Amino acid sequence: MIRTPPRRVPRRQPPVLPRALAPLSRDSQLAAEIKGLVTSGERDAARERYGELVAAHSSGGLSGSPTSTCATRTTPTRRCRTPSSRVFTHITSYREDLPFEVWFTRILVNACLDLRKSRSRRLRWTVPMSSNRDMRAEPTR
Numbered sequence: 629m630i631r632t633p634p635r636r637v638p639r640r641q642p643p644v645l646p647r648a649l650a651p652l653s654r655d656s657q658l659a660a661e662i663k664g665l666v667t668s669g670e671r672d673a674a675r676e677r678y679g680e681l682v683a684a685h686s687s688g689g690l691s692g693s694p695t696s697t698c699a700t701r702t703t704p705t706r707r708c709r710t711p712s713s714r715v716f717t718h719i720t721s722y723r724e725d726l727p728f729e730v731w732f733t734r735i736l737v738n739a740c741l742d743l744r745k746s747r748s749r750r751l752r753w754t755v756p757m758s759s760n761r762d763m764r765a766e767p768t769r
Contacts, residue, residue, distance in 0.1 A: 653727060655684055660724040667720060682712045714739060
């Protein structure tokens with residue numbers, strides 16, 4: 629007679645409860661509202677609300693704003709422009725459950741890195757102009 633080993637019954641895992649999320653910031657709530665307006669086709673109303681969001685994150689002359697600090701650290705020679713148009717065109721990809729500030733900063737960093745890359749590409753292919761003295765051709769006799 630052949631004995632078979634007893635069958636193991638898998639243990640039941642306790643149900644995974646959703647973790648309590650921190651309440652979203654005012655900017656995140658506003659971004660979610662703007663996304664809803666854009667997806668529903670109300671782009672004009674979305675642009676008006678978007679002005680409030682940009683005002684909170686743009687430098688506006690304040691050197692301590694998150695936008696200007698990040699742009700200065702990424703491109704130290706010259707601040708890149710606030711990528712507000714990029715943010716508005718890609719607002720539909722914003723996930724409402726995540727903080728808007730992180731998403732906005734990532735777009736800003738990518739815009740600054742793109743600027744840096746294009747600058748280095750341009751410098752690589754630029755031929756320096758020579759002075760006027762070098763450009764004069766010597767007469768041949």
